[in-house]
Amino acid sequence: MTNLIEYEDANEEVRAVYDDIRATRQTEYINNFWKALANHPPTLRRTWENLKEIMAGPGEIDPLTRELIYIAVSVTNGCDYCIASHSAAARNKGMTEQMFGELMAITGAANMTNRFANGYKIPVDEIFKQ
The missing domain is CATH 1.20.1290.10 (AhpD-like)
Known part of the structure; x- marks a missing residue:
């Protein structure tokens, strides 16, 4: 330690x-x-x-949204420490349990579809390119 x-x-x-x-x-x-x-x-x-x-x-992103993004990335990276510390910070900035549940659903869905897109090597649609 x-x-x-x-x-x-x-x-x-x-x-x-x-x-x-x-x-x-x-x-x-x-x-x-x-x-x-x-x-x-x-x-x-x-x-x-x-x-x-x-x-x-x-910046343009409000403090609660910044914390939510940090939690989502920390979940994806498997950092228990960061999940705990930024969840506490997000709760102090107004995150509810309902919001946390929605965040976990979005994070899980994004991780699943990202893996599908990478695994299938799906080409990016022209309409999405900028």
Whole structure:
């Protein structure tokens, strides 16, 4: 199991990232994902900056939809940690159990039809090409 770096055991570079996570998320909690990445501070910093920009930065996709997309990809990739953490974030942004059920149905259907399309090597219709 990976060593989880707590705030009080972290160096200055890690503490700076933890402080930014806390400020951005308006919480004192640092989850285990970030504590694990803190074993390599450049990866922690780079990953946090990327995720912060994508998940909390400006854009046309609303925060709940961003979380729903993250959950769907995490389900497809089989990442239990990401499913749990982003499901909690989505619930905090308004996701209901009905929405989660619909998301799972869409994710399952997309995975099934993607595999059919790839397996049959179905050519893309001209009308779909842009």
